[in-house]
Amino acid sequence: MPELPEVETIRKDLEGAIVGAIITDIWTDTPKMLSPSFKSVKAESVGKKIVAVKRRAKVLMIDLEGGKCLLIHLKLSGRILLRKPLTKEDIYTHIKIILKLKDGSPLEFRFCDLRKFGYVKLANDEELKKVREGLGPEPLDDLTLEYFQKTLAKSGKPVKTLLMDQEKFSGIGNIYANEAFFAAKVLPMRPAKSLSAEESEKLFNGVSKVIKEGLDNRGTTAKDDFYLDAFGRAGNNESNLKVYQKNGTDCLVCKGKIQRVNLGGRGTFFCPNCQH
Structure with missing residues (x-):
């Protein structure tokens, strides 16, 4: 399972690559990996700009304009891979978030997961607060x-x-x-x-x-x-x-x-x- 160093590395990669991009589409062959539903995640995300990529513990938090957030947990075997369109398919890809970067070029955010335990969850401020409150302090930050x-x-x-x-x-x-x-x-x-x-x-x-x-x-x-x-x-x-x-x-x-x-x-x- 990716732990704090792995998820923070991914967060930094994403921060440098996709902040400012606009989500133009979302695809999945495994709707159960998105909550509260694939339909609601897509409806609330498509057309929105990514304004920040944050992290708490092993959870990635992609902030969207308008106040909503996509919580992403990789669980045991998840990967996030940034690929240009038409690049060879990555094994175990079950979610694609299609992005338009600030320069207008397209990019695919691929969520790959062998076991399909990972998830993308749409959250508002109150739900995000609950997630943060349910996690203990973390090393090199607020753990004393x-x-x-x-x-x-x-x-x-x-x-x-x-x-x-x-x-x-x-x-x-x-x-x-x-x-x-x-x-x-x-x-x-x-x-x-x-x-x-x-x-x-x-x-x-x-x-x-x-x-x-x-x-x-x-x-x-x-x-x-x-x-x-x-x-x-x-x-x-x-x-x-x-x-x-x-x-x-x-x-x-x-x-x-x-x-x-x-x-x-x-x-x-x-x-x-x-x-x-």
Whole structure:
């Protein structure tokens, strides 16, 4: 699933390419991916200018003139690709938003999704406010050490499960959670409240570190990942991964073997020697 660094990379790509463009048409072969309905999304969007591209957590927000917004979530396997018309079809394309750029040239905004879990949702200001209020603070923005430590101290859940709860901490997914725990030398299956103040601070710093690396490297395209940026390019952060999908390989620090367990239904990777 694209996480904060991947979605922010896509947001920046879109911001530079489509702000000021006018939506001239929308096509889909999977109406269920648009809500409240394909008909309403099309009616409220066609003819409108894109005035901004924003993001909160893993949700893209395309602001339209007139006050409406298109919320886009890529979920597990979604991609957004910007293509010139008549370019070879991209696999798993289920939504196309046809744009007229400021110079008059056409462009296709293609939403590709193998599993069809992603969505485009038309939202007004009140609905947008609810979305924002339902998401926790995010790293490198409004997430503070004080909030981080207090939230961990109140929970008996496995700390990795808590860290990936988007209502508590937004934007952190499986890739960066695994890497943050390795950076902090903390086992991800420990009860959150068992972490000392020193350990929780190290984890807070570890989250910030790996998220920043992901942003600097335009995201992570791992071996089981569908992530590409808006121009179809892979991310450059895979070389920074220390444990994610490395089970059975040697730890880069102690040369012990990286292990994998399932935690909360997600693959969890760690070094049993380095992490405690």
